[in-house]
Amino acid sequence: MEFSKDVLAIDAEKVAGQIADFIRDRVKHYFRRKGIVIGLSGGIDSAVSAALSVRALGRERVHSLLLPERESNPVSREYGLLCAKALGITCEEVDITPVLESYGVYAKRDAVVKKYFPDIGTDYKFRISLPQDLLERDRLNMYRLEVLRTDGTVLTARLSHDDFLEIMATSDIKQRTRMTRLYYEAERRFYVVCGTTNLPEALQGFVVKYGDGGVDMEPLQNLYKNQVYQLARHLGVPKEIIARTPSPDTYSYVASDQEIYFCLPYDTVDLILYAMDHQVPKEKVAATLGLTMEQLERAWRDMAHKMEATEHFRAMPPSPLIGV
Amino acid sequence: LDSKNTIREFIKSNFLFGSNDTKFSDDDSFFETGIIDSTGMLELVSFVENEFGIEVADMDLIPENLDSVNKLAGFIDRKKVASAS
Numbered sequence: 001m002e003f004s005k006d007v008l009a010i011d012a013e014k015v016a017g018q019i020a021d022f023i024r025d026r027v028k029h030y031f032r033r034k035g036i037v038i039g040l041s042g043g044i045d046s047a048v049s050a051a052l053s054v055r056a057l058g059r060e061r062v063h064s065l066l067l068p069e070r071e072s073n074p075v076s077r078e079y080g081l082l083c084a085k086a087l088g089i090t091c092e093e094v095d096i097t098p099v100l101e102s103y104g105v106y107a108k109r110d111a112v113v114k115k116y117f118p119d120i121g122t123d124y125k126f127r128i129s130l131p132q133d134l135l136e137r138d139r140l141n142m143y144r145l146e147v148l149r150t151d152g153t154v155l156t157a158r159l160s161h162d163d164f165l166e167i168m169a170t171s172d173i174k175q176r177t178r179m180t181r182l183y184y185e186a187e188r189r190f191y192v193v194c195g196t197t198n199l200p201e202a203l204q205g206f207v208v209k210y211g212d213g214g215v216d217m218e219p220l221q222n223l224y225k226n227q228v229y230q231l232a233r234h235l236g237v238p239k240e241i242i243a244r245t246p247s248p249d250t251y252s253y254v255a256s257d258q259e260i261y262f263c264l265p266y267d268t269v270d271l272i273l274y275a276m277d278h279q280v281p282k283e284k285v286a287a288t289l290g291l292t293m294e295q296l297e298r299a300w301r302d303m304a305h306k307m308e309a310t311e312h313f314r315a316m317p318p319s320p321l322i323g324v
Numbered sequence: 325l326d327s328k329n330t331i332r333e334f335i336k337s338n339f340l341f342g343s344n345d346t347k348f349s350d351d352d353s354f355f356e357t358g359i360i361d362s363t364g365m366l367e368l369v370s371f372v373e374n375e376f377g378i379e380v381a382d383m384d385l386i387p388e389n390l391d392s393v394n395k396l397a398g399f400i401d402r403k404k405v406a407s408a409s
Contacts, residue, residue, distance in 0.1 A: 138387050142366060
């Protein structure tokens with residue numbers, strides 16, 4: 001097929017059927033379990049995964065969880081409930097804040113923020129983000145701390161290496177806490193945990209190892225984000241969820257997937273990943289995306305680096321060959 | 325030690341665990357050779373600021389300034405000259 005913006009078009013009914021068959025077969029014959037547990041984030045990926053699970057097993061065999069913490073966007077809860085209600089599946093809400101507090105997550109994170117902004121107090125929102133001028137200049141992916149004060153002003157600072165690691169650890173533990181709660185629920189029901197990771201997230205490493213990446217199966221992992229949207233529309237996912245800007249909802253100051261990680265719109269990420277996989281000439285890719293060759297090279301280089309740096313996310317833990 | 329040697333020693337001790345197994349020239353890209361990733365670059369920037377007493381601004385965070393021993397040494401020299409003038 002000639003490379004164009006339409007190259008990701010799918011027969012949504014056919015693909016939905018294939019994925020539902022896959023889910024049903026794996027749950028019944030591979031895992032030999034009774035159903036699916038899925039965490040609903042209020043976003044499109046979990047909504048589509050849940051809808052496909054219902055199509056595969058019926059709504060009575062799909063159990064959903066909302067796992068908010070005190071910094072979660074209230075919209076995530078609202079849309080998660082909306083999704084569960086639309087699908088007619090059971091939905092349980094478990095606030096993971098006490099677990100995170102027991103680890104000292106918020107206190108440790110606050111200590112880092114106060115190193116940069118000692119007078120910030122306690123009533124603030126924060127996030128980390130990358131510079132969004134990836135296409136415009138050669139630059140390095142160095143995270144910045146952004147603090148939103150109650151008066152609407154934003155303070156920024158470049159994080160030191162140690163502080164960046166502390167922030168990441170206090171963020172990723174949220175996903176890992178959710179994973180353990182999902183497995184608790186799956187085990188007591190004799191169900192499997194269904195993942196919600198799509199192809200660009202998987203290949204670019206926008207996933208927390210043993211967090212949202214800690215699941216039994218990934219029905220969406222071979223679908224580009226654009227194709228997830230096509231499925232969402234076909235499956236009747238509520239329009240509010242489809243229209244919502246994708247976000248990991250990890251930080252109290254709302255940040256999109258693009259701001260936190262990709263630095264590019266999903267449409268661009270999708271097509272470059274497709275081009276990488278299908279050896280499409282770069283000149284053709286640049287022309288299709290409306291980019292100069294210089295811009296495409298920057299995006300391509302950044303994405304190749306992310307793919308390489310996160311290769312271990314997609315592999316089994318390495319172990320040595322032992323000669324006997 | 326001049327700045328190039330100081331940088332090389334830091335990279336060797338910090339990223340290569342003191343080993344000589346990984347060879348790199350002063351012109352080799354840290355990224356392309358896989359010696360340093362973006363998280364490691366944060367560590368390198370902190371080292372440069374502390375060791376050489378210079379401030380690395382956001383606009384300085386570009387491969388042309390940081391992505392090899394020679395580029396980094398040249399950047400440090402330019403910063404020192406700029407702060408002295």
